[in-house]
Amino acid sequence: MEQSEGVIALKGVSKVFRDFWLRPTVKAVEGLDLSVAKGEVFALLGPNGSGKSTTIKMILGLMAPSGGEVRLFGRKPDSAVARSRLGYLPELSYLHPYLTARETLMYYAGLCNLDRRTAKERTAQLLAMVGLESVAGRPVGGFSKGMARRIALACSLIGKPELLILDEPTSGLDPVSTSEVKSLVKTLSAGGMTILMTSHLLGDAQDVCDRYAILNFGRKVAEGDLKTLGTSLQDVFLSKVGVGRGFDVAGFLK
Amino acid sequence: MKKFLEILVLESKRLVRTGTAGMLASAAVAWMFAMPYLVRSDGTASGATEMYMKYSLGGVFALVTVALAASAAGSISAERDEKRLQLTLARPVRFFVVALGRMAAISLCGAAVLALATAILVAKIDSRPCSRVYSPKMESPREEALRLYDSVMQDPGIDAEIKKAPKDAILRVLEQKAWDNYQTIPKGRDAAWKMGDVDAKGRLMSVRLRFTNNFDTREKVVGVFRYGGFSGSISNVTQAVVAVPLDSQEVLPEGDPSVLTFSNRGENTLMLRPRRDIKLLVEADSFAMNAVRAWIVLSSMLALVVAFAVFLGSALGKAVAIFTVMSFLAVTEMGPSVVEQYPDALETDTRDRISLMVTRAVGKVTRPVGSFTPLESLAANDMVEFGEVARAVGEDMVVLPLLLAFLSGLALSFKKV
Ligand SMILES: Nc1ncnc2c1ncn2[C@@H]1O[C@H](COP(=O)(O)OP(=O)(O)OP(=O)(O)O)[C@@H](O)[C@H]1O
Ligand SMILES: [Mg+2]
Numbered sequence: 302m303e304q305s306e307g308v309i310a311l312k313g314v315s316k317v318f319r320d321f322w323l324r325p326t327v328k329a330v331e332g333l334d335l336s337v338a339k340g341e342v343f344a345l346l347g348p349n350g351s352g353k354s355t356t357i358k359m360i361l362g363l364m365a366p367s368g369g370e371v372r373l374f375g376r377k378p379d380s381a382v383a384r385s386r387l388g389y390l391p392e393l394s395y396l397h398p399y400l401t402a403r404e405t406l407m408y409y410a411g412l413c414n415l416d417r418r419t420a421k422e423r424t425a426q427l428l429a430m431v432g433l434e435s436v437a438g439r440p441v442g443g444f445s446k447g448m449a450r451r452i453a454l455a456c457s458l459i460g461k462p463e464l465l466i467l468d469e470p471t472s473g474l475d476p477v478s479t480s481e482v483k484s485l486v487k488t489l490s491a492g493g494m495t496i497l498m499t500s501h502l503l504g505d506a507q508d509v510c511d512r513y514a515i516l517n518f519g520r521k522v523a524e525g526d527l528k529t530l531g532t533s534l535q536d537v538f539l540s541k542v543g544v545g546r547g548f549d550v551a552g553f554l555k
Numbered sequence: 556m557k558k559f560l561e562i563l564v565l566e567s568k569r570l571v572r573t574g575t576a577g578m579l580a581s582a583a584v585a586w587m588f589a590m591p592y593l594v595r596s597d598g599t600a601s602g603a604t605e606m607y608m609k610y611s612l613g614g615v616f617a618l619v620t621v622a623l624a625a626s627a628a629g630s631i632s633a634e635r636d637e638k639r640l641q642l643t644l645a646r647p648v649r650f651f652v653v654a655l656g657r658m659a660a661i662s663l664c665g666a667a668v669l670a671l672a673t674a675i676l677v678a679k680i681d682s683r684p685c686s687r688v689y690s691p692k693m694e695s696p697r698e699e700a701l702r703l704y705d706s707v708m709q710d711p712g713i714d715a716e717i718k719k720a721p722k723d724a725i726l727r728v729l730e731q732k733a734w735d736n737y738q739t740i741p742k743g744r745d746a747a748w749k750m751g752d753v754d755a756k757g758r759l760m761s762v763r764l765r766f767t768n769n770f771d772t773r774e775k776v777v778g779v780f781r782y783g784g785f786s787g788s789i790s791n792v793t794q795a796v797v798a799v800p801l802d803s804q805e806v807l808p809e810g811d812p813s814v815l816t817f818s819n820r821g822e823n824t825l826m827l828r829p830r831r832d833i834k835l836l837v838e839a840d841s842f843a844m845n846a847v848r849a850w851i852v853l854s855s856m857l858a859l860v861v862a863f864a865v866f867l868g869s870a871l872g873k874a875v876a877i878f879t880v881m882s883f884l885a886v887t888e889m890g891p892s893v894v895e896q897y898p899d900a901l902e903t904d905t906r907d908r909i910s911l912m913v914t915r916a917v918g919k920v921t922r923p924v925g926s927f928t929p930l931e932s933l934a935a936n937d938m939v940e941f942g943e944v945a946r947a948v949g950e951d952m953v954v955l956p957l958l959l960a961f962l963s964g965l966a967l968s969f970k971k972v
Contacts, residue, residue, distance in 0.1 A: 363641050363971045379968070385647035395639040397565065399572035411561035412646040440572075456642070 308464050308495045309337040309360055314369035315519075316355050329355040330519045333369070337512075342486065342496045344506040344527070346534075347516035348542055353499040354392050356516070357468050360497070361389055374464075385414070388462035392469050392499075394453035398442025402433055402452050405441055406459055413460030420459075427455035430485075446473040454482070458489075465489065467498040471505070483509055507534040517542050558648045562656025563663075566630065570664045575626055579668045583615045587675040590614060604680060609934035615672040616853050616930070619665045620860055621884065627661045627864035628880045631963070632873035635972065644971050651964030654869055658862045658956055665861065666854040673850040682842035685938045686761070689835040691748035691815070696830065699736075700729035733830070740817065740825040747816045750782070750835055759838040760785055760801040762815065765831065766792065777821035782835060783812045790821075798836060839938045848939040849929040855947035860884070862956035870966035886914060 316330040330352040337343045345353050358364040359371050362379030373383040396405055403424055410420035428434045431451035436444075441452055450473045457465060467486075471479045479502070486509045490496055500506045506513065507527055515523040515538060522541045527534065570576045590611045596603040631654065634640040643653060694702070704726060708718055717725075740746045762780045766773045777790040785801035815835055819825050827833060839845075863883070867876040929939045 358641070358972060361641075361645050363645060381647045381649070384645060387645070389642070389645045391638070391641060393638070395637065395642055397569070397639060399569055400565070404568070408561060408565055409642070409646065412558055412643065412648050414557070414647065460646075 307336040307338045308341075308374060309335065309343075309497065310370075310372040310375075311335040311356070311360070312370045314356070314359060314366045314371055316352070316359060316364065317367045328519055330359070330366075330516075333516075333519075333521055335514060335521070337495060337497055339495055340490070340493055341512060342490045342498070342510045344510040344513040345497060345499045345516065346501075346503065346506065346513055346538060347499075351516040352519040353516060354468055355519075357389075357466055357497070357499070361387070361466065385460070386462060387464040387466060388457035388460060390453055390457040390465075390467045390470055392472065394446075394449040396441040396444075396449055396452060399440055401438050401440055402428065402444075403437040405452055406455055409456045410459045415460070423459055423461075427458060431455045447475060447478060450474055451478070462494070464495045464497070467496065469499055469501070471500065471502060479505070503534040503538055515541050559652050559656045559659070562643075562648075562653055563660045566657045566660035567664065569630075570626070570660065575622070576664050576668070579619060579622055579664070580671060582618060583668050583672045584675065586614050586618070587611050587672050587679075604682070605934050608676065608680060608682075609930055612669075612672055612676055612849070612853075612933070613928075613930045615669065616857070619668050620857055621881075623661050623665045623857065624860050624864045624880045624884060625877050627657070627861045628868045628876040629873050630657050630661065630865060630868055631967070632868035632871060632876045635970070636873050638972065641972050644967065649964065650967040651960045653967065654865055654963030655957070655960040658858070658865045658960060661861045661865070662854070662858040662952075662956075665857045666850075669850055669853055669857070673846050677843045677846050680842065682936065684838050684841050685845040685933075685936045686836035687754075687839045687938045687940075688763075689750055689753050689837070691829050691833060692751040693748075693830060696730045696733035697726075699733040700726045703729050735828055736830065737826050738829050740819045740827075742819050742822055742824060745816050745818045747814045748829060748833065750813050750815050753813065753835060753837060755783070755837045761798045761836045762787065762801065763796065763798045763834040763836055764789070764792075764827070765796050765833075767826075767828070767832065775821055775823050776825055778817055778819045778825070780815065780817050782815045836937075842936070845933060845936075845939055848941075848944050849933045851944050852929040852939060852947040855951035859951040859955050862959040866959040866963045866966070869963040870970065 311333055314330060314333045314335075315328070317325045318327040318329055320326050333352075333356065335345075335356075345356065347353050355364065359366045360373060360378060362371075362373070362377070362384070371378050373380075374386060376383045397408075400408065406424040406427060407420055410423060415423065425434075428437050431454060433448060433451055433455075436448070441449060444452065450470075454467075454470060457467070470482050470486075474482065483505050486496060486498070490509070498506075498510070507530070510527050512526055513524070513534065514521055523537060525537075530537070591603065591607055594606060594610055596606040631640065634643075644650065704722070707713060707725065707729065738746065760782065762782070766776075773792050773795075776792050777788075779786055779788045780799055780801065782801055785803055787799040787801040789797065789799050815833075817825075860880075864876070864880040867879050870876075871879065929943070931937075932939050
């Protein structure tokens, strides 16, 4: 049952944001069908404001869809069982500024039901993995954007999830870290983890992902297999989303 | 349980590391030591002590309540406003645990600061043991009001306009009157009050008498109190409140031993309100023990306020939650005096009637926090009753916060980001 439904299954999902008087303001997602199978690395792509993060929040059960149905591991997305099997990296890192790097990891480890010893072990491993052992005792409130990103990434992995949801994992990272994240995703996928990620780095997405979907104005405009894609993802993206009007700097400067 | 502790520790770290806990503790200590210099007493040593007992700990309680209510209202709501909350809620943790853990951490912080203040109070005050307080066993004011209601309505001497008022309003007035009913004891006569079950084996006893009349007549009161095999006499009273010690009598009295009597041996008629002015005191345990009980009750009241604030924070945005909880605290604080000051005569105006109704409704909800204050008992050296401690812990610290935590969980499941 789970196999046939896939790890993530969206059917006709839409999300309308409303203002205080319940008047619709934004149709962020419209009639979206999406399914991610076990072991797949799936790229959710689209220009700014196309509804990627909104879709992810609905998959996580953080937002209720206005229409359609979301299933996560064949269950309601906010069921505790579904939540215990996933890791999530939000588009910004959102850390508790008064906790140190180590405490941050230990906190999420505790929420994932890890016993203290395992939590300590994994915390040490993950701190080493993201290269922040030397600052493990510093409050994360003082971290640079990239450092915070690494801690948040480590947090998403602390429970050894079956499904990892990464919302722009490389935003704010330097080129070396970016390629490290790329190989991290490859390694995790080889280990059998299902991964859903968004990214604006289309070249990198093409390298690590199995399948992709492109959103534009909340609608799915393309979907396909990356392993058999003949052209570059960049070309597909531009042909589906269209070349923007661009910034009219000359007009501004006049 | 484990996750509850995780959240509790997280919230405690927030309180400590953002400086909230430290600031509160220092402010509490500063107030405990500075208060006698800031608040003037009537000049007597006992007056100063009583002032200190009431306002030192009372000031700290007010400070802690306001500060932590604001902090609690902002606890979950700020996390949501800053989008951090989604990371916790995307983990396998029950939403009510998220609320409960935060309630517990903030309440513990408040209890710790109150404990510090209580310890300073006990160290600074060298007080005699506290006493258990017994009132005469009488019909309750409510019962008296209900009993009198029909005869008032039939009394042709009472204005028809008044009779048109709602039954509730009339009952309230009658109840108020019942509290203030005077009893007259002419010279040479005895008065007797049944005291019910008094547990006084081998303990020191006294009678506390409060005078509402002026100094001249007070001075001429002469008489003897008797209770069980004990008696004590009174004459030449100067204070408004006196405690008459009861000593064992050689001659055992006849009649019911559970009745307190007063024989008026003076030249004047004595008037007093038995429901308010006469109490039998039985020595109980030490002042320190009483302070500990008062601390438990205060901490429970604080826990309830904190739980309510956390609930508001989980349902509303930060600014709105803080504003709402502050308004509630204000109404709780002022409500009783508003209701007392504007009795039912004003209820002819619709607007007044509506606002009084709202105030009374809120007052009913917040009564546990608003009405009983153990500080009064502590200052008067009256024992904070075990029953009151048990009620406070059970209701204010356990049952109501649990209920509010469940409601918070519900609110969180609707409003996560
Ligand atoms: N809480 C919200 N209230 C109102 N509108 C929202 C809210 N969240 C998102 N939106 C709107 O929904 C649309 C999609 O936003 P979303 O964050 O999903 O885009 P995105 O694809 O993740 O963009 P980006 O690449 O910039 O991260 C946008 O128009 C955005 O303004
Ligand atoms: Mg986004």
